[in-house]
Amino acid sequence: MMNNVLKDYYKRLLDTVSNFKVEQAEAVAEAFIECHKKDGTVYIFGNGGSGSTASHICGDFLKGVSYGLERRFKMICFNDNNSSFSAISNDISYDDVFVEPLKNFLKSGDLVIGISGSGNSTNVVKALEYAKKSGAKTVAMCGYKGGKIKEIADIHFHAEVMDMEITEDAHLITFHAVKQAVISKLKGSTSGSMGSQYDSRVK
Numbered sequence: 001m002m003n004n005v006l007k008d009y010y011k012r013l014l015d016t017v018s019n020f021k022v023e024q025a026e027a028v029a030e031a032f033i034e035c036h037k038k039d040g041t042v043y044i045f046g047n048g049g050s051g052s053t054a055s056h057i058c059g060d061f062l063k064g065v066s067y068g069l070e071r072r073f074k075m076i077c078f079n080d081n082n083s084s085f086s087a088i089s090n091d092i093s094y095d096d097v098f099v100e101p102l103k104n105f106l107k108s109g110d111l112v113i114g115i116s117g118s119g120n121s122t123n124v125v126k127a128l129e130y131a132k133k134s135g136a137k138t139v140a141m142c143g144y145k146g147g148k149i150k151e152i153a154d155i156h157f158h159a160e161v162m163d164m165e166i167t168e169d170a171h172l173i174t175f176h177a178v179k180q181a182v183i184s185k186l187k188g189s190t191s192g193s194m195g196s197q198y199d200s201r202v203k
Helices: 002-018 022-037 049-065 082-091 099-105 122-133 147-152 164-187 191-196
Strands: 041-046 074-077 111-116 137-142 155-158
Touching: 002 164, 022 041, 022 111, 022 137, 022 155, 022 164, 041 049, 041 099, 041 122, 049 074, 049 111, 049 164, 082 099, 099 122, 111 122, 111 147, 122 137, 122 147, 137 147, 137 164, 147 155
Parallel strands: 041 074, 041 111, 111 137, 137 155
Antiparallel strands: none
């Protein structure tokens, strides 16, 4: 029984990946590169598993992509400051946990990435709406039917699947592909060498 569930999951994941629109991922990669050229800051956030993805990718760009660059990426994940996150949630509203810190930092030329499986998380919607009105570039990472953030953002990556776990997998896969594309563009590495770039440093 479990064997069938596992096989079905893998099949649906592979089907989803095979239907990715590469041009959407390319647009996300170009947004990172444009922000870097402008010396802007990337802000990223999401709820639950999407928040973990945001933190993961922020770490990837602060270390893995930035290592060796003369001008490094400036990137902040709003999920990573538990004090501000919980204070805003408790004292103002959970709907404002991402938009409030954006008000502290955001400038035109910055990049704002909101991740929501459904595409309808109110706190992600509010933050992307604010970012767009403020003149920042916006990216929506969504699943299911795309939701509100797909319509709000300048750029979107849509995992077209009605499954939260597969949506989260799809977003992480895409961010890792974007990471390697950005490294290739900025460092001149080829795709075949991406996986071995850390061999001399990984313990």
